[in-house]
Amino acid sequence: xxxxxxxxxxxxxxxxxxxxxxxxxxxxxxxxxxxxxxxxxxxxxxxxxxxxxxxxxxxxxxxxxxxxxxxxxxxxxxxxxxxxxxxxxxxxxxxxxxxxxxxxxxxxxxxxxxxxxxxxxxxxxxxxxxxxxxxxxxxxxxxxxxxxxxxxxxxxxxxxxxxxxxxxxxxxxxxxxxxxxxxxxxxxxxxxxxxxxxxxxxx
Amino acid sequence: xxxxxxxxxxxxxxxxxxxxxxxxxxxxxxxxxxxxxxxxxxxxxxxxxxxxxxxxxxxxxxxxxxxxxxxxxxxxxxxxxxxxxxxxxxxxxxxxxxxxxxxxxxxxxxxxxxxxxxxxxxxxxxxxxxxxxxxxxxxxxxxxxxxxxxxxxxxxxxxxxxxxxxxxxxxxxxxxxxxxxxxxxxxxxxxxxxxxxxxxxxxxxxxxxxxxxxxxxxxxxxxxxxxxxxxxxxxxxxxxxxxxxxxxxxxxxxxxxxxxxxxxxxxxxxxxxxxxxxxxxxxxxxxxxxxxxxxxxxxxxxxxxxxxxxxxxxxxxxxxxxxxxxxxxxxxxxxxxxxxxxxxxxxxxxxxxxxxxxxxxxxxxxxxxxxxxxxxxxxxxxxxxxxxxxxxxxxxxxxxxxxxxxxxxxxxxxxxxxxxxxxxxxxxxxxxxxxxxxxxxxxxxxxxxxxxxxxxxxxxxxxxxxxxxxxxxxxxxxxxxxxxxxxxxxxxxxxxxxxxxxxxxxxxxxxxxxxxxxxxxxxxxxxxxxxxxxxxxxxxxxxxxxxxxxxxxxxxxxxxxxxxxxxxxxxxxxxxxxxxxxxxxxxxxxxxxxxxxxxxxxxxxxxxxxxxxxxxxxxxxxxxxxxxxxxxxxxxxxxxxxxxxxxxxxx
Ligand code: HEM
Ligand SMILES: [Cu+2]
Numbered sequence: 001x002x003x004x005x006x007x008x009x010x011x012x013x014x015x016x017x018x019x020x021x022x023x024x025x026x027x028x029x030x031x032x033x034x035x036x037x038x039x040x041x042x043x044x045x046x047x048x049x050x051x052x053x054x055x056x057x058x059x060x061x062x063x064x065x066x067x068x069x070x071x072x073x074x075x076x077x078x079x080x081x082x083x084x085x086x087x088x089x090x091x092x093x094x095x096x097x098x099x100x101x102x103x104x105x106x107x108x109x110x111x112x113x114x115x116x117x118x119x120x121x122x123x124x125x126x127x128x129x130x131x132x133x134x135x136x137x138x139x140x141x142x143x144x145x146x147x148x149x150x151x152x153x154x155x156x157x158x159x160x161x162x163x164x165x166x167x168x169x170x171x172x173x174x175x176x177x178x179x180x181x182x183x184x185x186x187x188x189x190x191x192x193x194x195x196x197x198x199x200x201x202x203x
Numbered sequence: 204x205x206x207x208x209x210x211x212x213x214x215x216x217x218x219x220x221x222x223x224x225x226x227x228x229x230x231x232x233x234x235x236x237x238x239x240x241x242x243x244x245x246x247x248x249x250x251x252x253x254x255x256x257x258x259x260x261x262x263x264x265x266x267x268x269x270x271x272x273x274x275x276x277x278x279x280x281x282x283x284x285x286x287x288x289x290x291x292x293x294x295x296x297x298x299x300x301x302x303x304x305x306x307x308x309x310x311x312x313x314x315x316x317x318x319x320x321x322x323x324x325x326x327x328x329x330x331x332x333x334x335x336x337x338x339x340x341x342x343x344x345x346x347x348x349x350x351x352x353x354x355x356x357x358x359x360x361x362x363x364x365x366x367x368x369x370x371x372x373x374x375x376x377x378x379x380x381x382x383x384x385x386x387x388x389x390x391x392x393x394x395x396x397x398x399x400x401x402x403x404x405x406x407x408x409x410x411x412x413x414x415x416x417x418x419x420x421x422x423x424x425x426x427x428x429x430x431x432x433x434x435x436x437x438x439x440x441x442x443x444x445x446x447x448x449x450x451x452x453x454x455x456x457x458x459x460x461x462x463x464x465x466x467x468x469x470x471x472x473x474x475x476x477x478x479x480x481x482x483x484x485x486x487x488x489x490x491x492x493x494x495x496x497x498x499x500x501x502x503x504x505x506x507x508x509x510x511x512x513x514x515x516x517x518x519x520x521x522x523x524x525x526x527x528x529x530x531x532x533x534x535x536x537x538x539x540x541x542x543x544x545x546x547x548x549x550x551x552x553x554x555x556x557x558x559x560x561x562x563x564x565x566x567x568x569x570x571x572x573x574x575x576x577x578x579x580x581x582x583x584x585x586x587x588x589x590x591x592x593x594x595x596x597x598x599x600x601x602x603x604x605x606x607x608x609x610x611x612x613x614x615x616x617x618x619x620x621x622x623x624x625x626x627x628x629x630x631x632x633x634x635x636x637x638x639x640x641x642x643x644x645x646x647x648x649x650x651x652x653x654x655x656x657x658x659x660x661x662x663x664x665x666x667x668x669x670x671x672x673x674x675x676x677x678x679x680x681x682x683x684x685x686x687x688x689x690x691x692x693x694x695x696x697x698x699x700x701x702x703x704x705x706x707x708x709x710x711x712x713x714x715x716x717x718x719x720x721x722x723x724x725x726x727x728x729x730x731x732x733x734x735x736x737x738x739x740x741x742x743x744x745x746x747x748x749x750x751x752x753x754x755x756x757x758x759x760x761x762x763x764x765x766x767x768x769x770x771x772x773x774x775x776x777x778x779x780x781x782x783x784x785x786x787x788x789x790x791x792x793x794x795x796x797x798x799x800x801x802x803x804x805x806x807x808x809x810x811x812x813x814x815x816x817x818x819x820x821x822x823x824x825x826x827x828x829x830x831x832x833x834x835x836x837x838x839x840x841x842x843x844x845x846x847x848x849x850x851x852x853x854x
Contacts, residue, residue, distance in 0.1 A: 023340050027413045030443060034405060038447040041481070045455065045466065052472030054465070129464045133472035136464035140455065154822070158829050171832055 021174045028178050032185050039189050042144060043196060046137040054132035059201025062127055064118070068198040071114050072190065078107035079187035082180040089176055094167050097176060101160050104183065108153045115146045138197065145193060148186055155179050217367050220301070227364050256788040258342035259750055261645060263349050264327030268638070270353055271320040277360065278317050279712055281309035286705035289698050292690045302686035303370035304389070308363070310373025315397055316356040318493045318626070319404060321634045323348070325496060326411050326435055328645050332741035332748060333429050335420025335757050340413040342786040343834070344406050350796030351403035358803045359396025362389055366808065369393035372684070374486060375456070377467030377478035382460045388807045394457045395803035401449055408442025411435055420740065422759035426520070429739045430513055434499025437523040438492045441530060445488035452481040461809065476541065483534035491530035494625070495523060497633020498564055501586045504640055505568045507735050508583040509575025512763055515567040522560035529557045539606045540613050547606040554604035561597060565590065580735060581655045585636035588663050592628030596621060599674070617677025620670045627666055643731040647747040651725070654718035658711045665707030672697035738766035743774070745850040751783045751838060754847050780844060782837040789834070795824035
C-alpha cells in the first residue's frame, strides 16, 4: 500500500460526501442496541432465577437500603454532570468540559467503590456467587454493569487527556459526545437494576 | 522437578494417540516450512505491511477466505474420520470418547469457523464495491473483527493437540458442559474460542449495517440497492440482535465453571433447561443469518446469468426482512420433546411460517430464469444445484416442524440429513457460487472451468450419496451421535454408501484446491474486469480494484445501474479526480488479537495471571488506539492518475 501522505488537505477540496463523525455516532447507537440486548438477557436470567435461593439468603435479607439509594443518587448525579460537560462542548469551553468530566469520573469512582464494598460485605456474610442461583444472577447482572462503568471511567479519563491536549476539535468533540452517551446509557440500565433487583428485592 | 515437568506435559499435551502425534508432526512441519519460506524470500516485512496490518476490506476478505477454506479442510477431515468410523458396524477406528470430541469440533468449526468467516469473506469482498463505497464504515474495526476471529479459531483448534478437545456437542448443552461432567480445558477452549471470535462477528455485523445504511453511492436509494447487499443487511440485523445472547450464554457457562456459580448446574438452584433455551435463541437465528447472504448470492447470480432483472425485487426484500424477524421466534423447535405442548404448537406454527418467505424467494429465482437467456457458467451451476437441494431440505424441515411427528425424528439421522441438506445445499453451495462469481473481481484472473466442473459434480453426487441414505437410516431408528452400531441393526449397507459419498465430497474439495493452485499458476487475466457482463457497480471498476476502489464515486440512477449504463452507453465518466481520504494501516488489531489469544489460553487452563495479562494487553491496545489521532491520510491526485493509467481504470 502506498502511504505517501499528502498531509491534511483543506476539507472543501476533497470528494467526501460521508460525514465521518455522524457515521461514527450512528454506529455507536447500534452498538448500544446490542449492549442493551446483552443486559436484557442478564435481566431475563435474573428474573428466571430470582426466587431460587437454594436455602441461602434472600434479597430482602441482604440488600441495604441506604447503600443502594446512595449508589443510585451518585450515578444519577454523574449522568447530570456528564450532560453539563456536553453543554460546555456546545459553548466551546474546554475548561468547563474537562472540569465536568472530572467530576463525573470522581462520582463514577465513588459508585464503583460503593459497589465493591457492598459485594465484599455480602461475601463476608457468606452470600457468595456459589451460594444460590439467585445470588449468581445478582452478582453477574450488577457486576456486569459495574464493569461497564469501570470501562467508562477509563474511557473518560482518556478523553479528558485528549481534550486537554488538543482542545475541542471535531475528533475530541465526537469522542466526548460518545462517551457521555455511553454514560447516560449506563444510567438507564442502572435505573432498571435499581427497580428490578433492589426495590423489588427488599419489598 | 523433572518428574513434575513430565507430569505437567503429559497433561498439557494430548498424548497416546497416533492421530494426534501425526497432527503434532504436521503442525510443526508446516510452521517450519512457513518460517523458512518467509525468511528465504525475505517476505516478513511484506507479510506485516501488506497483510497483517491492512485495513483494506478487499485484503481482509481474502484473509477470511483463506482462513475459512483451511477450516473447511479441518472440519472436512473431522467429517471423513467420523464417516470412516461409521462405515461398518463394530468399527474400532475412533473410540467413543474420540468420536464425541470429533463431532463436537466438526459442528463447531463448520458453523462458527467455516461458514461464518466464509460469509464475512463475501461481505468484505463485495459489499463496499457493490454499493460504490471506498471502504467499510469502520476499516480499523474491520481488521479487529478479522483478527479476533482468527485468534479465536486458532485457540479452538489448538485443543486438538494441547489439553484435549471439547466433547459436549456443538452447542454444549448444560449440565453436560458443566465442570461436574466436563472437567478440564476442553470445554473452556470451546467457550473462549467462540467468545473471542464472537466479538469480531458482532463488530462486523455493526460495521456492515452502518456501511450499507450510510455509505451508499449518491443516488442509490435503498430500494435500488443490489440484492446481495440487502441480504447482508438482513443478516447483520440478525447478528446485532443474536450475538449478544451468545456472549451472555457462554459467559454464564464460564462463570459457572470458573467461579462456581449456579446458573445451569443441577445443584444450587440452577436451571439447565434455561441454557438450552438461551443457546437456541442464538442458534436458530445463527443458521438463518448464514443462509441469507447465500440467498443474496443466488439472486445476483440468477439475474446476471439470465440476463434479466431479478423478478419481484420488492417481495425479495420483504422476504429477507421477514425471515430476519421470524428467525427469532422459532427456537423451541429444537427441543419440542422437552417443552410443553402448547408452547410446541406456537413454535411449530412460526417455524412453518418461515417456509412462506423462503418459498417466495425460490419462486422469484425461478421466474427470473424463466424465458431468460441462461448461461451455464460455474456460479450459475452451483445456484441451479442449490434449488432442488434446498427444496428437499426445506420440505424435510417442515416435516420436522410438525411437533408430534418430531418426537419420532428427533435426534435421529433424519435430522442429520435435514440440516446438512440446508447447510451444504444452501450455505456452502451458495458461498461457493459467490466465490466463483466474484473471484475474478477480487483476484483479477479467472478460475479454470474444467477443474471446477469436476469439483461441482463430485460435490453434488457426493452430497446425495452421503445424505439420502441418512434419511432412511433415521426412519430405521439410527440415532445421531452414536460412535458405532451392531450388525443386527441392519444399518450397515446404507452407512457404507453414506461414507462413500463423504469421500466423494472430499475429492470435490481437492479438485477445488487444485483448481485454485492451477489458476494461480496459469493466470488468465482476460476480461477480468467484467467477465460475466455484470449488472452491478462492482463490475464497473478494474479487477483487482485499486485500494480506493472507485477513483470517482459513481452516481447511481437505476437498479442494476451498471447494466443500465452499459445499455445506454453511459459508461464514460469525466476524469476529474480529487484527493482521496483513506485510513492508515495499523498493527493494533493484530496485536490486540494476540492478546485475546493469551487471555483465552490463560482462562482455558484457568491460569488467572495469564488471563489478566492478556486482558491488560487488550485494554492497553484499545486505549492506545483511542489516543491516536493520526489515523488517516490522503492519496494525492497525481498518484490516482498514475494508478488509473496503469490499471486501465475509469472507463
Ligand atoms: C462435507 C461433508 C460433511 C459430512 C460428510 C458431514 C458429516 C457429519 C457427521 C458424520 C456428523 C455426526 C453425526 C453424529 O454422529 O451425530 C456431523 C454432524 C454435524 N455437522 Fe456435518 N458433515 C459435513 C459438512 C458439514 C457442514 C458444511 C456443516 C455446517 C456448515 C456441518 C455441520 C454439522 C453439525 C452442526 C453437526 C452436529 C454436531 C453435533 O452433533 O454436535 N457439517 N456431520
Ligand atoms: Cu432452528
